[in-house]
Amino acid sequence: MTRMDKNAPHIICGGLIALDLELSVSGFPVAGAKHKAQASRLVGGGGALNAAGAIVRLGGQVTLYGAIGDDDLADVMRARITALGVPLDQVHVVAGGVTPHSAVLIEADGDRTIINARDDMLATGLPPLPQPFGYDAALVDTRFPQITHALLTAARAAGKPAVIDAEAPVRLVQDALHHASHIAFSVQGLTDYAGSADADAVAQVARNLNAWVCVTRGPDPVLCHDGRSAYEIPVPAVVAQNTNGAGDTWHGAFTLALAAGQGERQAVHAANAAAARHVAGLAPCSAQDGV
């Protein structure tokens, strides 16, 4: 796929669009103390936007579906979305709403700690999805159940991959989960949903929900289950610089690969490669190039 290729798969990404204030710190803050950051960046974030940005960088086409406020942050948010090459046409503005934003601490080993502020009502007034479903796949996060449900059902009805990034709390989107063709949990998400994040939990969820299921586990192999058998796919070893958005990059690359007609194993390899490059601070490359 080449950049901005009009024949490239077109993914609709729905969910959280946020501004991330990343602060690099030498160690985790001491309660009650004052600290000086070693570096800071104000960047586009949130699951849907991070995934959309990754899809654009990998050569796919994207529609970002979600909501921001009409507050002081909104203009900065729009500028950051545009800077990622992501179109604004399905980014809706809610009067009186607060644009979601996060404080993100980045430690020396690349580990991130996130505090996100968002108004749960932000997505209640969204206009309906464009009809008919004209995309090659849908990718949703769990942050706004209305968006999650609408996109998964529309994609599934159209016979397209319907992928969910299952982050805690997953039970808020319990109904929507039944419409997903592919459910990719984080450790926190699967532990929240199934009580543990091991191979048994992955198998049980795959069978119960009749979907392809996996759990990403940072640098450890991705545990997968296709409803019949389990398998692991290793993650490339890299020196982590910044893991903020790694999972979102993973889901964007995974969904793009599925939409391009790749099987799940190949798609996980592509997602691992893209996420590893993101974590290492390397420029993205096409899924075929590896790390």
Ligand SMILES: Nc1ncnc2c1ncn2[C@@H]1O[C@H](COP(=O)(O)OP(=O)(O)OP(=O)(O)O)[C@@H](O)[C@H]1O
């Ligand atoms: N240290 C790392 N080294 C190499 N790859 C990593 C590393 N951390 C994450 N990844 C890649 O990113 C994928 C997703 O990471 P992880 O499971 O930590 O996401 P997450 O818990 O959902 O977090 P988030 O969504 O906030 O990024 C992993 O499966 C792996 O492919």
Ligand SMILES: [Mg+2]
């Ligand atoms: Mg995640």
